[in-house]
Amino acid sequence: MPRLTVAVMEGFQRSDSKKISDTQQRGLVVRKKAGWPSFYLRTQVSGGDVLFLLGAWRRELEIEEARRFASDLLYDLQRGVVLDLEYIAKKRVALGLDSEVVAPSSRPLFMHAQLGYLEHVRAERAPATYSDYSRALREPLLEPLHDKPIDRVTREDLAEIVDAISKSCRQRSAEKLAVILSGMWNWMSHDANRRTYGVEAGMLHRFKPIKRKGTTISKHEPSPDEIAAVLDGGLDGASETMRAATTLLLLTGQRITTIATARREHFSVERFPGSKRTVRVWRMPSENLKSKRPHSMPIPDRAWWIVERVKEGWLFPADTPSGHIYPGSLTHLFGHRFLDLGFTPHSVRTALATAVRSARLGREAPKLILDHAEGRAGDVTLQHYDFYEEMEEKETILNAWITAIDKAMACRRQSAA
Numbered sequence: 001m002p003r004l005t006v007a008v009m010e011g012f013q014r015s016d017s018k019k020i021s022d023t024q025q026r027g028l029v030v031r032k033k034a035g036w037p038s039f040y041l042r043t044q045v046s047g048g049d050v051l052f053l054l055g056a057w058r059r060e061l062e063i064e065e066a067r068r069f070a071s072d073l074l075y076d077l078q079r080g081v082v083l084d085l086e087y088i089a090k091k092r093v094a095l096g097l098d099s100e101v102v103a104p105s106s107r108p109l110f111m112h113a114q115l116g117y118l119e120h121v122r123a124e125r126a127p128a129t130y131s132d133y134s135r136a137l138r139e140p141l142l143e144p145l146h147d148k149p150i151d152r153v154t155r156e157d158l159a160e161i162v163d164a165i166s167k168s169c170r171q172r173s174a175e176k177l178a179v180i181l182s183g184m185w186n187w188m189s190h191d192a193n194r195r196t197y198g199v200e201a202g203m204l205h206r207f208k209p210i211k212r213k214g215t216t217i218s219k220h221e222p223s224p225d226e227i228a229a230v231l232d233g234g235l236d237g238a239s240e241t242m243r244a245a246t247t248l249l250l251l252t253g254q255r256i257t258t259i260a261t262a263r264r265e266h267f268s269v270e271r272f273p274g275s276k277r278t279v280r281v282w283r284m285p286s287e288n289l290k291s292k293r294p295h296s297m298p299i300p301d302r303a304w305w306i307v308e309r310v311k312e313g314w315l316f317p318a319d320t321p322s323g324h325i326y327p328g329s330l331t332h333l334f335g336h337r338f339l340d341l342g343f344t345p346h347s348v349r350t351a352l353a354t355a356v357r358s359a360r361l362g363r364e365a366p367k368l369i370l371d372h373a374e375g376r377a378g379d380v381t382l383q384h385y386d387f388y389e390e391m392e393e394k395e396t397i398l399n400a401w402i403t404a405i406d407k408a409m410a411c412r413r414q415s416a417a
Contacts, residue, residue, distance in 0.1 A: 105149035
């Protein structure tokens with residue numbers, strides 16, 4: 001067997017020989033195709049000898065190029081890549097020999113690969129993670145890829161989609177989808193799944209959207225004037241459900257999950273013992289709270305219309321698997337609609353605490369409203385509070401926040417008059 005050189009190749013072309021092998025590169029074979037020397041890789045797949053066409057001599061590949069091509073394929077084979085006509089065709093595209101993959105794909109479609117990954121997430125991750133990933137992968141911009149074989153989806157395909165999401169002022173959604181897609185590709189390229197999906201390991205390594213100025217919300221603490229601006233006409237373009245949910249969040253400072261999972265039966269008008277005085281109360285069950293402790297607070301009169309909108313069930317119903325709005329939809333609304341104001345739902349809690357402390361009600365007072373203090377170990381006073389006495393204190397604390405907003409709103413309307 002000779003070492004392949006130009007002279008050897010020319011001699012082979014003139015001869016009647018059917019094949020020659022290269023002594024320098026293992027597996028590299030030259031055979032005649034339509035009378036012209038062509039390079040092949042001879043290797044074993046599933047215990048049998050297989051020949052893969054690499055390309056025609058001079059017309060497509062020079063000798064050294066054929067050696068590198070064969071060497072790369074053998075290296076891929078050692079890494080566990082399944083060599084087949086489709087994989088060779090994709091390599092030819094990468095080398096510039098073809099403009100597109102001409103071999104048919106036998107791999108699952110993108111939509112089926114998504115379903116496979118989501119089943120893995122359902123089995124191995126928390127239910128909330130499964131729901132979150134399912135929502136993200138329902139992104140409409142991914143739909144053109146649904147009927148594409150998964151191994152034909154490129155990094156550029158996905159990067160353009162994620163970038164389009166980022167450009168639409170949904171930077172957080174773009175970042176989340178990039179993380180989910182990276183995890184999906186890592187799962188598909190795992191040794192146990194590589195034969196099924198045929199994707200390239202590491203294809204989405206360090207995959208993330210471009211950072212853009214103005215596409216993320218700064219975390220500054222909003223002033224009462226900024227809150228008043230939102231309440232005083234800033235929600236006119238939102239749906240009735242989202243307007244109500246956002247108003248309740250701004251007036252009470254509760255977390256987005258607590259707002260989203262509120263039910264009509266959690267709210268009631270209660271009479272103080274031995275008195276004709278009543279208070280509107282929101283009793284929040286522990287399963288809806290980050291603290292995992294029951295929490296209750298008075299509801300401002302100006303927010304009661306939100307409760308009276310519904311007769312029973314979810315306070316903010318939606319066409320979702322859970323039946324209520326997604327907590328993240330509130331964050332998204334803030335980011336999309338209030339981008340110029342630049343604050344998050346969580347920063348409203350900080351603003352409420354500042355307003356209450358400015359009213360000289362004590363540093364610990366905001367905790368009674370923000371679900372931080374109730375049930376604290378060792379806090380004997382709070383543990384033995386009478387419920388209605390506690391409601392009176394909470395009313396005083398919440399009124400400090402409502403008063404700050406009302407003053408800001410009055411100033412805005414006076415300036416506009």
